[in-house]
Amino acid sequence: SAVISQKPSRDICQRGTSLTIQCQVDSQVTMMFWYRQQPGQSLTLIATANQGSEATYESGFVIDKFPISRPNLTFSTLTVSNMSPEDSSIYLCSGVEGISFGYTFGSGTRLTVV
Amino acid sequence: GQQLNQSPQSMFIQEGEDVSMNCTSSSIFNTWLWYKQDPGEGPVLLIALYKAGELTSNGRLTAQFGITRKDSFLNISASIPSDVGIYFCAGQLGNKLTFGTGTQLKVEL
Numbered sequence: 001s002a003v004i005s006q007k008p009s010r011d012i013c014q015r016g017t018s019l020t021i022q023c024q025v026d027s028q029v030t031m032m033f034w035y036r037q038q039p040g041q042s043l044t045l046i047a048t049a050n051q052g053s054e055a056t057y058e059s060g061f062v063i064d065k066f067p068i069s070r071p072n073l074t075f076s077t078l079t080v081s082n083m084s085p086e087d088s089s090i091y092l093c094s095g096v097e098g099i100s101f102g103y104t105f106g107s108g109t110r111l112t113v114v
Numbered sequence: 115g116q117q118l119n120q121s122p123q124s125m126f127i128q129e130g131e132d133v134s135m136n137c138t139s140s141s142i143f144n145t146w147l148w149y150k151q152d153p154g155e156g157p158v159l160l161i162a163l164y165k166a167g168e169l170t171s172n173g174r175l176t177a178q179f180g181i182t183r184k185d186s187f188l189n190i191s192a193s194i195p196s197d198v199g200i201y202f203c204a205g206q207l208g209n210k211l212t213f214g215t216g217t218q219l220k221v222e223l
Contacts, residue, residue: 033211041216042117042202042213042216043202043213044213045212048209048210092156092157094156094211096209102162103147103159103204103211104159105157105158106156107155108154108156110154
């Protein structure tokens, strides 16, 4: 299965600033997704990253707050904009190859906003 | 968003014991997946189930896709210390996964 790398692995940011998280897959994946995992909680889907077009956001998540890019089949970025302490979470990238539906996850980016 | 109800929320068991956890939903899913997450890591896929009624094993792990397509269970036999972690079920419909609330497993030596 694909191996997914995320950068940075963790960061501490000032409120009001923005952070861009990178997700690199070692092979082409048909679909890429971004999840948020708040402390001690489950995973919540933020959006589906679409290659070459605007991401598809889930209810409660908007493009202005979480702009996403996916320029090719192996790379995507998620930006957390105008951060507040409530954005402190783990952000996880996921990819799926073909129709195998073996969703693979990166190790996550642990974000703390102070 | 929707979350799947997973129980128990946490378990504290003796090494060597068998473990059972389950996941229920008000909606049907086409695929059920079970993941394990260790601290500081992303979830790792343990078992995938693709048909209602399917029973699948992976080493000491056994999982079943409920016949109603609204539930699934995971059994771990003869637990060992490295089984410690958080286990998540996930239901798939279309291309999206919906995750369960998680079961935290702690193993006492």
